[in-house]
Amino acid sequence: MITMTINDLQAFTMVYELRHISNAAVELHLSQSELSKRMHSLETELNIKLLDTYNKRNLKITPAGETFYHHAQKIIADYEQMLQDLATNRPTTFKQLTIGSIPVSGQYNIAQRIGVFDQQHPEIDLKVIEGEGHQIVTQLLAGKLQAAIIRDTQTYQLQPTDFVKQTLQQDELMIILPANHPLATQSTIRIKDLAHQKIATLPPGSGVYEPITQLFARQSVTPQFFFESTHIETLLSMLGQNNVTLLFKQSALPFMTDQFVMRSLAIPFMSQLTFVYPQRSGNQLLTDLIDSLVISRHTN
Structure with a gap:
């Protein structure tokens, strides 16, 4: 019976990219023992070694692990695309939209696009707050922000089962x-x-x-x-x-x-600049905003 989850796949990709269980656990906000158990469970379920941990200071990926990593990336991407597609079917229920953003709005022409979107939607109280990435992620997890604009390298602790991540610009x-x-x-x-x-x-x-x-x-x-x-x-x-x-x-x-x-x-x-929001709150308004920000990539 298959028991692995999307979160397990994301955990493996973090281990793959960092080549270090302890560092990956920190990024994922898991204990090292919990992450090690997840990796062992994956290997047990698949009946194949994904990681060579003989040398604790130099973790290596097995050939099977390389194959698994590429399939895991595709599965995570498909899952996130499904969540994005579902969001367009939800009606907009909130009147206030607060977005946290790392301080790159000017360089990527995001501030101008959000300003235009705000003018087109006077019924929504739209606010953008700039801050450092870790602060924005903390506020997003605490529910103090409805969405965030951060780099994909800052989204690891945001589990794909809980958050939708849409690429804005590379x-x-x-x-x-x-x-x-x-x-x-x-x-x-x-x-x-x-x-x-x-x-x-x-x-x-x-x-x-x-x-x-x-x-x-x-x-x-x-x-x-x-x-x-x-x-x-x-x-x-x-x-x-x-x-x-x-x-x-x-x-x-x-x-x-x-x-x-x-x-x-x-x-x-x-790396990708990403627009992130809780997957259960995705709606047509957020989808329209994302579309306006993605368009800016091609027109500027």
Whole structure:
């Protein structure tokens, strides 16, 4: 009998991406023992090893685990699409819509689109509150927000059985470094090239810190974080001959000058800006708002 759930699939994808049970448990807000039990249950149900945990410090994915990961991604995506499609059949029942957003509204032209939508729907009291990703997720989980605009890297603890996640726009993680930096001569940069570079970074919960740690972990490289700030301009001011920062392209562009250059990773890393809302509250109004924000991706 099949007993695995969508949440189990999401838990496995987190373990796969972080290559670390303990770190994945933190992201999923589970205990390490609970997550380990979930992984063991999956393997028992499937009657095959998905994870090689012989070396606790260097978890490896088995060939079966690679196959399972790709199917799990498809199943989760199909499930989320089903929830989005069902939302259009629910009538709008609320008169106030409060949305939390990470501070990227200007860079992605979201503020302008929401402003237009607000004018088109005077019957709704629409409010957007900017904040850091972890704060927005906490407020969304507490029911203080009806929806949120955050990066997909900040949505791991939002279980797909409870929340709908709709992609608004895709962005690429870029390496930002001084124009005279030795690595600036390369068109692309490998993670291993950054092994001895000090890294200025946005803090944990930013949706940027997390993929950086994941990418380094996959290459068995420890990132040398030396400075954290929530302000991009401050991060750029810290750059020198032996340090860099990693930021999403659209977020960094407004702060770029001829003193700095952007370089892609040798294996590009793409992230999605997502619109998230509780799946039971999805309705036609939210669907229309999402459509207006997705359209902006193609018209700007």
